[in-house]
Amino acid sequence: MQPTLSTGADGLELRWPDGTVGDFPYIWLRDTDPSGFHPQTGERIFDLTKVPLDLVPHEIKVMQDALLVTWTAGATPSRFDLDWIKAHRPGQARHDPAELVPVAWKADLGKDGVPRHDADRVLDSDAALAAWLRDTKRYGLSIVTGLANSTEAGIALARRVGHLRETNFGLTFEVVSRPDPNNLAYTSDALPLHTDLTNQELPPGYQFLHCLANEAEGGGSTFCDGVAVAEDLRAGDPDAFALLTTLSVPFRFQDRHTDIRSRKTIITLDGRGAVCEICFNAHLADIVDLAPATLKPFYRAYQRFMAMTRDPAYGIALKLTGGEMVVFDNRRVLHGREAFDPSTGFRHLHGCYVDRGEWDSRLRVLDRSLD
Amino acid sequence: MQPTLSTGADGLELRWPDGTVGDFPYIWLRDTDPSGFHPQTGERIFDLTKVPLDLVPHEIKVMQDALLVTWTAGATPSRFDLDWIKAHRPGQARHDPAELVPVAWKADLGKDGVPRHDADRVLDSDAALAAWLRDTKRYGLSIVTGLANSTEAGIALARRVGHLRETNFGLTFEVVSRPDPNNLAYTSDALPLHTDLTNQELPPGYQFLHCLANEAEGGGSTFCDGVAVAEDLRAGDPDAFALLTTLSVPFRFQDRHTDIRSRKTIITLDGRGAVCEICFNAHLADIVDLAPATLKPFYRAYQRFMAMTRDPAYGIALKLTGGEMVVFDNRRVLHGREAFDPSTGFRHLHGCYVDRGEWDSRLRVLDRSLD
Incomplete structure (x- = not known):
């Protein structure tokens, strides 16, 4: 179930064997890097003002279960679990257990x-x-x-x-x-x-x-x-x-x-x-x-x-x-x-x-x- | 400061000497009749479903300080204080002491x-x-x-x-x-x-x-x-x-x-x-x-x-x-x-x-x- 990777000028695409396509702008990947969230509170600590909007990764790799994005040579890559990033691809509605279809009644x-x-x-x-x-x-x-x-x-x-x-x-x-x-x-x-x-x-x-x-x-x-x-x-x-x-x-x-x-x-x-x-x-x-x-x-x-x-x-x-x-x-x-x-x-x-x-x-x- | 009254098919107009014009549909007057509000709680008790949308008053009179609207022959008229109805004419923003212009600062x-x-x-x-x-x-x-x-x-x-x-x-x-x-x-x-x-x-x-x-x-x-x-x-x-x-x-x-x-x-x-x-x-x-x-x-x-x-x-x-x-x-x-x-x-x-x-x-x- 590994996706195929294509890279573009300002983002990458992942295409899964089941037909799901995810379009991931680099700026979104940078802002969404799991290491940019506080380990205890889960809040985002990454500061978006510290990167240029048109940033481009140094290296992108699809491993067995993860997408690895290295932003600058020698830096630790951002690691995205492949199942997670599929569920969180831009434009995809987030799962919410509180979302229930109303039963309209008369x-x-x-x-x-x-x-x-x-x-x-x-x-x-x-x-x-x-x-x-x-x-x-x-x-x-x-x-x-x-x-x-x-x-x-x-x-x-x-x-x-x-x-x-x-x-x-x-x-x-x-x-x-x-x-x-x-x-x-x-x-x-x-x-x-x-x-x-x-x-x-x-x-x-x-x-x-x-x-x-x-x-x-x-x-x-x-x-x-x-x-x-x-x-x-x-x-x-x-x-x-x-x-x-x-x-x-x-x-x-x-x-x-x-x-x-x-x-x-x-x-x-x-x-x-x-x-x-x-x-x-x-x-x-x-x-x-x-x-x-x-x-x-x-x-x-x-x-x-x-x-x-x-x-x-x-x-x-x-x-x-x-x-x-x-x-x-x-x-x-x-x-x-x-x-x-x-x-x-x-x-x-x-x-x-x-x-x-x-x-x-x-x-x-x-x-x-x-x- | 008494207004001039003109009546139409579905509403009346009051024109004050200072140039203020109020346009009052009859259905609004009926819904706004002060006697339709609870004497203690101030809440509306008048039931709008009880009147036809196209109701027309039996008689309309402008007195010294009030507009009197009689809906059916012999009934007690709705009495609107003239200052009040001028301030509450449809389309007129309501006075609100809590509305203050923000002072934007840098x-x-x-x-x-x-x-x-x-x-x-x-x-x-x-x-x-x-x-x-x-x-x-x-x-x-x-x-x-x-x-x-x-x-x-x-x-x-x-x-x-x-x-x-x-x-x-x-x-x-x-x-x-x-x-x-x-x-x-x-x-x-x-x-x-x-x-x-x-x-x-x-x-x-x-x-x-x-x-x-x-x-x-x-x-x-x-x-x-x-x-x-x-x-x-x-x-x-x-x-x-x-x-x-x-x-x-x-x-x-x-x-x-x-x-x-x-x-x-x-x-x-x-x-x-x-x-x-x-x-x-x-x-x-x-x-x-x-x-x-x-x-x-x-x-x-x-x-x-x-x-x-x-x-x-x-x-x-x-x-x-x-x-x-x-x-x-x-x-x-x-x-x-x-x-x-x-x-x-x-x-x-x-x-x-x-x-x-x-x-x-x-x-x-x-x-x-x-x-």
């Missing part, structure tokens, strides 16, 4: 289709933790069952992933009906489907809502998959989709202590054009400040998206019971609740967030030992 | 040009706090003096702004030379100018480095203004600037517990084309994975930017002493340090981060009471 998933995982197993087993992380990331939603009846139990699960994301509502938050609410979550009103904290530069990633009590009449939870809604909008109304991916609108939350603002598109696409984020929260949408000519097309697209989130074709409803915790990607899956009557019983959810970065980091670290 | 700022603020005054006075926040945001850099000799003293200043941003290095971190470093900051090596944690989806905003001891030989701090460097690059090498604002490259940090990755452009522009962020950290730059044809122009632009950050025309150097804390916008101002000799004395900095969102929120809240 109402037919049903509440029984939501992945369920047992709290004790997730706490005790790395394999169970990885399985739960993967399911939750693929569906954007899962339910953890069998939690102890204490606010600490949900937090312990969240910390199994990574550190909590603090917000202006605290490191954790209690979702109960309050006499002096600074947020609609703290009333007994119905909450239509939304994502949280769209007014933050980085809205929180995964949300954990541990149900400690849900005895009031009403108070069911509702969810819909923003990716499914957005993809149907793209197919059915490409103009509306285009506007919602390009027009950024202002969001704002303010109370006595804070005034946090950010602009967001309702739908965000990643570098490959896939829907990677939904920011949808009519409560936190500030007075829309788009130019008059843009306002009407925007409202048409926005109202259409909003109506789709309410369409029974997309939503699922479930009523959490004590000891259950729903976990969802707040930047993908919209959540809401039915109104409840606080005079008929206590409803108490305890929540926190862990950002996507910590989630993916945990998936990658677990992948090192489990696979 | 070496001639000198270490004596860095804004200095007294810790006790900032802790005790809201006006002094606001002045420090504004200076630090305008310059991207300030020094707070007169801190007590305890790690808590720096944290107290940071918490005066908002909650701390936790990272994989903890809620706070100690910059000292360590026997088993997972990061170059924890060695005695020189650190060329960089921004921190470019491998995070949202790199931390403001960084606080409280100097508790700096008795070792060497160990001076260096800074340069990424906005100044980027703007000079835009003027002098627009092709390089264009590449660094559009090509996103991978960053990564990994140790035994984490593997955090993100793609970033080196320079980020805001919606108006102004430089709003620099992500520059050669240590955390992962193996560059751009396509071969893009690699060479990228390296040319990247090496040029890197060389500019080292150019004495941009940098300032200063040696912090015990009781001083340097505070800087980590997403704008690059920081570095000279190597030091740990055998000649102890060097100990204690650090933490507070994100831009908290910084701006504090500026807005202070503005309510101070102006």
Whole structure:
């Protein structure tokens, strides 16, 4: 499986017997030399400013398992493992164990289709933790069952992933009906489907809502998959989709202590054009400040998206019971609740967030030992 | 100062005596009706899905100080204060007390040009706090003096702004030379100018480095203004600037517990084309994975930017002493340090981060009471 080497004026080519071709500019090889990384921290210590852009090696050799590049006569050559350099050839997407294909879902998933995982197993087993992380990331939603009846139990699960994301509502938050609410979550009103904290530069990633009590009449939870809604909008109304991916609108939350603002598109696409984020929260949408000519097309697209989130074709409803915790990607899956009557019983959810970065980091670290 | 009203098929126009013209689509007026916001939380409770996009008011009146729009015969009209609706007319940029014009600086700022603020005054006075926040945001850099000799003293200043941003290095971190470093900051090596944690989806905003001891030989701090460097690059090498604002490259940090990755452009522009962020950290730059044809122009632009950050025309150097804390916008101002000799004395900095969102929120809240 040794590749054939061809050298050019500013780079070399390796052609493997399986047809893979790697094109390696010399400057990239110099910058990527494994000896240019700190032996303990793995960080790059090579200083790119110390070499000319048009450097050319003194000697290049392909050995049985390595490419050797000698930059100046007599110097120790840079040694690249051939398998490694094939996997890291320029233009080749890097393997990432945290990259999982989303399973877009609609109402037919049903509440029984939501992945369920047992709290004790997730706490005790790395394999169970990885399985739960993967399911939750693929569906954007899962339910953890069998939690102890204490606010600490949900937090312990969240910390199994990574550190909590603090917000202006605290490191954790209690979702109960309050006499002096600074947020609609703290009333007994119905909450239509939304994502949280769209007014933050980085809205929180995964949300954990541990149900400690849900005895009031009403108070069911509702969810819909923003990716499914957005993809149907793209197919059915490409103009509306285009506007919602390009027009950024202002969001704002303010109370006595804070005034946090950010602009967001309702739908965000990643570098490959896939829907990677939904920011949808009519409560936190500030007075829309788009130019008059843009306002009407925007409202048409926005109202259409909003109506789709309410369409029974997309939503699922479930009523959490004590000891259950729903976990969802707040930047993908919209959540809401039915109104409840606080005079008929206590409803108490305890929540926190862990950002996507910590989630993916945990998936990658677990992948090192489990696979 | 009453405006003249003209009504059209899908909106109305107000024309003020000073020449200001506001163009207000009816759907925007309906969505913006002040009575559609929750009296306590200020959040929008009006449900946009309940009205047709092409709604037309039953009656429109301009009173002395208000615009009254009656949607259906007999209903209570929506009442818009005329000054308010002028300030909030579509297309008009919203006033934001946190929006400050950056002062781009170069070496001639000198270490004596860095804004200095007294810790006790900032802790005790809201006006002094606001002045420090504004200076630090305008310059991207300030020094707070007169801190007590305890790690808590720096944290107290940071918490005066908002909650701390936790990272994989903890809620706070100690910059000292360590026997088993997972990061170059924890060695005695020189650190060329960089921004921190470019491998995070949202790199931390403001960084606080409280100097508790700096008795070792060497160990001076260096800074340069990424906005100044980027703007000079835009003027002098627009092709390089264009590449660094559009090509996103991978960053990564990994140790035994984490593997955090993100793609970033080196320079980020805001919606108006102004430089709003620099992500520059050669240590955390992962193996560059751009396509071969893009690699060479990228390296040319990247090496040029890197060389500019080292150019004495941009940098300032200063040696912090015990009781001083340097505070800087980590997403704008690059920081570095000279190597030091740990055998000649102890060097100990204690650090933490507070994100831009908290910084701006504090500026807005202070503005309510101070102006």
